[in-house]
Amino acid sequence: MEGELAHIGAGLAAIGSGAAAIGVGNVAGNFLAGALRNPSAAAGQTATLFIGIAFAEALGIFSFLVALLLMFAV
Amino acid sequence: MATEANGAETGGLVFHPMDQFIVKPLFGDGPIGMFTLTNATLWLALTVLAVVALMVLGTSRRAIVPTRSQSVGELAYGFVYKMVEDVTGKDGVKYFPYIMSLFMFVVMANFLGLLPMSFATTSHFAVTVVLALAVFLTVTVLGFIKNGVGFLGLFWVSSAPLALRPVLAIIELISYFVRPVSHSIRLAGNVMAGHAVIKVFAGFAALAVISPLSIVAITAMYGLEILVAFIQAYVFTILTCVYLKDALHPGH
Numbered sequence: 001m002e003g004e005l006a007h008i009g010a011g012l013a014a015i016g017s018g019a020a021a022i023g024v025g026n027v028a029g030n031f032l033a034g035a036l037r038n039p040s041a042a043a044g045q046t047a048t049l050f051i052g053i054a055f056a057e058a059l060g061i062f063s064f065l066v067a068l069l070l071m072f073a074v
Numbered sequence: 075m076a077t078e079a080n081g082a083e084t085g086g087l088v089f090h091p092m093d094q095f096i097v098k099p100l101f102g103d104g105p106i107g108m109f110t111l112t113n114a115t116l117w118l119a120l121t122v123l124a125v126v127a128l129m130v131l132g133t134s135r136r137a138i139v140p141t142r143s144q145s146v147g148e149l150a151y152g153f154v155y156k157m158v159e160d161v162t163g164k165d166g167v168k169y170f171p172y173i174m175s176l177f178m179f180v181v182m183a184n185f186l187g188l189l190p191m192s193f194a195t196t197s198h199f200a201v202t203v204v205l206a207l208a209v210f211l212t213v214t215v216l217g218f219i220k221n222g223v224g225f226l227g228l229f230w231v232s233s234a235p236l237a238l239r240p241v242l243a244i245i246e247l248i249s250y251f252v253r254p255v256s257h258s259i260r261l262a263g264n265v266m267a268g269h270a271v272i273k274v275f276a277g278f279a280a281l282a283v284i285s286p287l288s289i290v291a292i293t294a295m296y297g298l299e300i301l302v303a304f305i306q307a308y309v310f311t312i313l314t315c316v317y318l319k320d321a322l323h324p325g326h
Contacts, residue, residue, distance in 0.1 A: 047161060047312055054309040058256045061263035068266075072092065 006070045013067035020060020027052040091273035095197055095266065113193040114201075121183045121195065129178060150178065154311065161315035162322065169318060172212070176205065177311040184265060184303035188296070197266040199258060206258035209314050217321035228324035257313055264306045268299040 031049045035042035100111045129150075132143030140148060154174045158166055180196060187194030195201050217225040229246040231239060272295050278288040 047157070050305070050309055051312060051316065054260060054313065057264075058260045061260055061267075062256075064263055064267055065259060 010067040010070040013063045013070065016063020016066070017060050020057055020063070023056035023059070024053050027056055089273070089277065091270045091277065094269060094273055095194070097198075114195055114198065117186060117193045117195050118183070118201070121179060121186055124182050124186060125175075125178045128182075150181075157308075157312060158315055161312060162319040165322060166315065166318055169216075173311060173314055173318075176209070176314060177307060180205070180261065180310050181304060181307035184307055185300075187265060187269070188299055188303060194265055194269050197262055197269055199262045202258040202262040203254070205261075205310075206254040209257065209317060210254040213314075213317045213321045216318070217324060220322060221324055225321070225324050228320060253317065257310070261306050261310050264302055268295070268302055271295055272299065 027049065031042075031045070031052075035045075097106065097112050097114050099106055100113060100116060104110070106112060128143055129147050132141070133147045135141070135144065137144060151174070154177050155167075155170060158170050158173055162169070183196045183201075184194075186192055187196060217228070221227075229243045229250070231242045231246065234242055272292055275288045275291045275295060279285045279292070
């Protein structure tokens with residue numbers, strides 16, 4: 001029974017991946033919106049874009065990690 | 075797990091998507107000790123050799139008209155140099171060799187891990203945690219050497235109202251110590267997730283009905299993974315630069 005609950009928990013943790021997808025989409029979408037208004041400033045901001053994406057994505061990876069732990073470690 | 079191909083009935087392989095990350099000894103199958111040669115050591119050594127081949131042998135002739143490996147080496151050098159200069163500023167350029175070797179190692183390990191039948195070393199937390207802890211320790215020690223006690227100004231947000239500062243200091247302190255965790259898990263998690271997804275699709279390929287679809291999916295995922303392999307190495311390096319900038323210029 002406990003193993004089955006862990007599987008359910010892993011599935012619930014996968015919701016976090018979707019939430020991270022929303023976050024990354026937000027970052028990239030807003031960057032594109034800004035970049036299209038002022039294309040000359042866009043090139044200097046790609047590093048900031050990737051840092052923002054990395055921070056948003058890290059939390060999704062954490063939930064993936066929780067899912068992995070529930071599947072294989074618990 | 076549902077992703078396992080049903081080998082006995084369809085004649086396909088029976089494997090688990092996480093089987094590819096198992097560390098095995100290269101010779102025999104004894105217990106793995108401190109000095110046992112494993113597939114992880116093999117691919118880590120190959121990574122270092124590949125970096126040396128590209129950066130040392132490739133650029134040793136210094137031709138005016140560069141060969142292919144020389145131009146790739148110069149491209150990588152210029153790319154990382156510009157990144158260090160842009161993010162950390164002029165005084166961060168001193169630490170360029172460390173960041174360059176970090177970038178080359180991570181990007182090469184990611185790419186070699188994508189070769190079929192190879193072993194993705196950066197998918198192991200043991201590898202990425204060592205890299206991230208090295209960065210964390212370097213940056214912390216450097217911050218204290220360069221700024222003395224003034225390095226603690228990183229946690230004392232002087233632009234915030236005075237009553238709020240102790241609370242912010244605690245938050246900043248926690249976020250500082252979470253850095254090596256997120257820094258390492260981001261890289262290993264991305265690489266591991268990508269490889270696992272490819273293996274899941276490979277498991278579906280054993281069923282004749284959906285095998286064309288899953289082969290197309292594997293190809294598409296593989297293309298995405300090549301992109302991710304580079305982007306994650308880039309992110310790992312640029313975050314190192316950001317941490318280095320914090321150490322050289324603390325305070326907000």
